[in-house]
Each structure stands twice: as structure tokens, then as C-alpha cells.
Amino acid sequence: MLGRLTFDAIPLYSWVAMGGAAVTVCGGLAVFLLITYLRAWKVLWTDWLTSVDHKKIGIMYVVLALVMLVRGFVDALMMRAQQAIALNSDGYLPPEHFEQIFSSHGTIMIFFVAMPFLTGLINIIVPQQIGARDVAFPFLNSVSLWMTAAGAALVLVSLVIGKFSTAGWTGYPPYSGIQYSPGVGVDYWLWALIVSGVGSTMSGINFIVTIVKNRCPGMSYMRMPMFTWTTLCISILIAFAFPALTVVAAQLALDRTLGFHFFTNGDGGNMMMFANLLWIWGHPEVYILILPAFGIFSEVVATFSRKRLFGYKSLVYATACIAILSFTVWLHHFFTMGSSANVNAVFGIATMIIAVPTGVKIFDWMFTIYRGRIEFHPSMVFTIGFMVTFVIGGVTGVLLALPPADYLMHNSTFLVAHFHNMLIPGALFGYFAGLNYWFPKAFGFKLDAKWGIRSFWFWIIGFYLAFMPLYVLGFMGMSRRMEHYADPTWQPYLVVAALGALCVLAGIACIAIQLYVSAKNWGSARDTTGDPWNGRTLEWATSSPPAPYNFAILPEVRDLDAFHDMKISGTAYQAPVQYEDIVMPKSTGIGPILGALSFVLGFAMVWYIWWLAALCLVLSLVCIGIRACDDDSDFVMPAAEVARIENARLAQISAADMHDMRDFLPRGAASGAALPGRA
């Protein structure tokens, strides 16, 4: 009846594991009680969970990412603590538990922090940047969100019922096969990946269509803001790359569950095929995480340098180049696994080439800052911190791209330091910059800048303290993922790294305090104009938070910096002659229901509860069938209602709130007659 699920699944094997389970259960219980105490279930269901509004979906994505960031970071802290004390001793974590922790840390940070964070920011901003009222497929958007949440829930549940994978976040066979990992851990990992991966694929499709089809009049491809461009590129990457993840995870699941032989040691399996298929998804995934952050940096750097973005076209081409090249380098993740020297050379050279467009971007951002009037807003500070730190990661990456050097450093903590050096400044700092930059757009008030700057300093100092020692340790020969070790010369470095992790903890605490302080003082930091930073792109033309339809009248774009142009020419904040009726999508509960069904389906597959899995599959098909027959998924918001909302907004904006655009008019020699030739 319950497959292999018995009372043995409760983690009584160690105090630490029980503690983790208790925290998870208590956390869930606390949230449940809080919502009940506030009598907020109905509001939560009708206004949020069933919403198909891209802004609300985006906010829910970011909330999911922040919650999972805390969970993933606790894993990191536990690993650093273990390695700091485990010289010639067992430390406080048994090996099998330590293995679960590094596996869940990687899985959570990539799939359930970075992916939802970037998808959330894209959801909130991109439709507004292209002057659209919504994404192309609002319902599909809701399904994507809830499938991602279902995957995250599977990882969280593994802490309470059963164990998580011990095979690392990449889960290479044969170790991850049923013969060497007979428990449920790898299955949790697989089904979390499959469920959330399908959700991500649908997000990718959604944003390709949104950007191609829903741009407002005048917004040609070369007038799209950089963040929209990076979103388009990564959506294409998602659509091409995520099916590979689905395939490789399904094949490993077939091996484990039904005794297939894709990746087994004998009987005609081929383990190297797993490495190839995984990294055909995995390398583009790195750019899926980083490119949107590059887009955020581009927006932030132009706004807070008070200048047009330098080299917009080169940034667009560099982004497109990176997107294409990202499919040509996957083998550098396993140079040492038996390819010939020539094959390694080809992939090594391709890897070095991909550093070129990335370098172009760094120069473009520096030239944007050059002679700008820089404002050190937290998002700008994160951007500058990124530029300095990311270059170090890029250089160590080019070093690792040399196959002979890779033979020396692979699987060492040098590699660990390298990819954290890419993903923490390159991706996470970008998302934090986006959080600080776009928070007023989502909520209508600004985040506290002081605590934002503090969080930055703790994060960046913590980052250097935690990962520079790992570069050194890599040269000293320390392998990654060691539960204990015998070389006393390593310990000082590992203690410093642990201090770095504590520093990052302070950085996370600062973000929590920042959110709390800002929410408490929201009245004094309100954003009435919808444009708190004197922004340049269209998302600042809407109110903060935007009306459900974003734009009462679709804007007409004449320039790359569309809203900047409108403010200069005085066409911003104008009421139209007449408002129009607007068609809006209706909320629907089918999204969260499909998410819940996919969670139960994953859980049933992990524990071999076949009847439940079949039931979920049938119910999912019924839900999809019901939706496929529904011709009444939209409603009309009447013009009078639109006029009421818009007039209330315009009445709130006084001339004093608006930015003085005279600063941007040409002065001195520049205001004279135009010189001959092209501008």
C-alpha cells in the first residue's frame, strides 16, 4: 500500500538530522499557524496562490528563492563547520550525513534559489520593460511556478521523511545507480529535478513567446533593454537545454526503478553518456543563471551612472555569442574522464573563446561608469563588487580551461572556489542588485539603503574569506567534499573559510533586517511616481506597484531608453484623451492543483507507491483536459475602472516628485550645432 515507506523513514539516525527535520516541520507549522492566526487563508488563496498576474507570480518565485537560500546556506555553514574541526577527527557529522548536505546544498542553490530568483525577477520586470500587459501564457506561468515549488518541497520533505541523495548535485553513475545507492535519496533528487525542470522549460517557452510577440509599438529588437535581451537569450537556452536534463534524469530514474541499463556498470550501459547528457544541459545552465544577472547589472549601471549604456550593441552581440558558445564547451566539465587529447583541446579552446564576449561586457560596464555621475545605491555597489570579483573567477576559469592544468586541479577545492567565484558575484550579486533596484516597483516603497550596503559588505568580505583559502587549498592538494582529513597545514585555511561563512551569515541577516526595517518604515519610503531612481526603461513608466494591467495605454517607443526619452520630451505622466476596456486573464486554481499533484506524484515515485502515482497522473490529465476545454478564461476590466485607477495615481504625483531632467540636456559645446557625420 505504501511501497517502501515505513516508520524507518523518520531520521532517527543522528541528532543533527533529527534537528534538521524538527526545524523543517516546526517552520512549516509556524507558517501554517501564522496564516491561520491572521485568518489569511482565503486572501492567500484568491489573491496569491491562484493568481496568474505575472507580478504576483514573480514575487512568489522570489519568496521561494529567499526561503530556499536560507536552507541552502545552512547546509554551507554546516559543511564549513565540519571541515574546520575535522582534522584527524570525525567532527560532528557522520560521513553519510555530510554527503547528503553537500548534495542538497548544490541542488538547492542551483535549482531552488538561483532558478526561482531569476525567474521571479524576469516575471516581475520583463513584461513591463517591453510595454506589455502580461506574459503570453499567464496560466502556464502559474503552472511553472507551482511545479518549481513542488520540486523544492520534495527536497525539503527529504529532510523529514527518508534521506537525500549522497551522490552530489551532479549524481554521477554508477554511484547514483540502484546498486550503490539503494535508498530513496537519489530518487528524491531525480524527481525534484524532473518536476522543477519541466516547470522551467515551460517558463522558457513562455518568455520566448512573450518577448517575440508582446512588445509594444516601436520596440524593435535593438530597442529592447539589456535585461530583456538576456531574458530572451536564456529563454532560448532553457528551451534547448532543459529537455536534456529531463531526458538524463528520466533515464537514470528508469535505471533505478525499472532495472534499465543506460548507465549501469555492466549489461551494456554507458556511464560516460550520463556525463555528456548532464553537461549538455549543465553548461548552458551556468549561463542561464548568469546572463540575467548581466542584464540587471547593465540596467543598474546605466541608471546609477546617469548615462546611456555604453556599447549597447556590443552587449547584445556578446550576449548572443555567449548563448551560442555555451553549447560548445560542456566537455570541459570532465576533461579527465577519458577523452582524447584532441577532443580536450577543442573544448579547451572553445572555453577560452567564451571568455572574450564576457570580457567585452566588463569593458562596456566600465566605460558606462567612466565619467558618469555615480550614485552608490546598494544595487550599484553590488554591481561594482561583482565586476571586481567576477574577473578573478573568470581568470581561474580560463586557467581550468587548459586541459593539462585541469588534470592537476580537477576535483580539488580550487574548482569549488572557481565556480562559487562565478555564481556568487556573477549570479547572486546580480539578483541582490535586482532585488534592491526593483523592490519599489513590486511593492511601492524603497528598501532601506543602509542595511543594503551593510549586507553587501558582509557578503563580499565573507565571499573572499570563504573562497580565497579554497583556491590555496586546491593548490595544496585538498580534494573537494572531504568529511575529515589528516593534513594539519590545511586547517588554518579551513578555519578562515568557516569565518567567511559566518560573515556571509551576517550578510543574510542584514538582508532580513533590511526587509524588516523597510517594511516597518514603508510609509516614509513610498514611491509615488513609480520611478524612484530616475530610471531609463519602461518598467519605471508604470505605477509602483503597477496596476494589474501595467499600462492603461500601450506606450509607443522611439528610443532605447524609452522612458528616459519620454521624460525628456515631456510625454511621461500624461493622461490619455480616453481610456479603453482591458482584457485580463482570470485567476485559476488549476495551477496550484497541478503543482500539488506533481509533488505527490514525485513523492509516490520516490517511495514506489504505484497506485498513488497513477492516480496523480490521471488527475493531472483531467485538469489539463478541463483547462483545454475552457474558452472563458478572460474577463474585461471596463474603461471606467481603468480611468478611476489611473486618475487616482496621477492625482498623487506632484511636480515636486518628478525628476529634474534638465541635468540630462546637452550643455556647453555639446549644445551647439551638431557636428557633421553620424551621432
Add this chain to the structure above:
Amino acid sequence: MGEMSVTTDLLEHEEKKSLESREFGFWIYLMTDAVIFALLFASYVVLSKNSAAGPSSKELFDLGHTAGETVLLLLSSLTFGLATISMSEDRANRVVQWLLVTLVLGLGFLAMELIEFHGMISQGAGPETSGFLSAFFTLVGTHGLHVTFGSIGICVMVGQVLVKGLTLPVRSRLIRLGLFWHFLDIVWIGIFSVVYLPGVM
């Protein structure tokens, strides 16, 4: 009354725009599905000679049987095309008839595939026998699963045409289902020429 019709016009206009997006989005979905099949094909090619202790493709494949499956599926693509033509001529009954013929042909294909699978499994050549058979069953089975979902889709669309008539959304869905069905035909031609033909040579 006037206001009502303005609202209805607006909804219809918006619907048309949204259906265009859906058709474009469906092409992209098919592309992601094509990537899935491409990787399953690649896995098959890598593992096709790894029959371990089990039988090889030469001993298992029966080209006559496969030819029968191919005829059924290609014919079903033709009849779906005829349904689409009837749709453009606004003949709802004809559409339903051709859809039902397509469904019968699709189910016939599935039946033949199941007979083939059953035969192989009962002579000890199931997917757990070797890498080659794992890849074979996964590739061909995934295609079969798609045909199953397509058949369910045909049933749903027959119902929609009968209940709603050939409204704009119904037409759009039929076009998308048609794309799906023809796509499966193309994949099958790939399976025929990458799996079955080299397998018996």
C-alpha cells in the same frame, strides 16, 4: 446592448491575438520535444550495439511488422490532413469523421506496437536485458506514449467539435493537435531509418 457587443469584440480580438501566440508557442514546444527525441536517438545510437548477453537487433526486428506500423501512422497523418482541409471548408461533421478515422489508425498503430513489445518481452528481450534494449524501449516507447496522448487529444477535440462547433479556439486547437500528430510522423520516420533499417542490415 451596444456596450455588450463592444466588450465581446474586444474579447474576440484579444482571443485571436492570444491564439496566434499559442500557435507560435506550440512550435517552440515541439522544438523542445524534438530535443528530447534527438537525445533519445543519440542514446540509442550509442547503446545500439551493446546487447550484452541478450539478443541483438538482427534477431529481434521484423521489418514486415514495422512496415505495417509505418503504413498505419503515415495514413493517419494523411487523414488528419483531410480533417484540417474539412475544417477550412467549415464542415464540422466531416472533421469529426476524419478525426475518428485518424483515431482508429492511431490506435491500430499502438496495438501493433504493443504486440511487438509483448512479443519481445515474452521471449526474454525486455528493457532490463541490455543497454541496447533499454534505449530501444525508451525511444520507441516515448514515441508510443506521445501517440497515446495524441489519441486522447483527438478524443477531446472530437468532443469539442461536436459540442462547440468550429469556433475560433477549437480551430486553433485542432491546428496545434495536427502539428503534434504530423511531428510524431516525422519522428517515426526517424525511428524507422535509425532503429529498424540499420538494425536488420
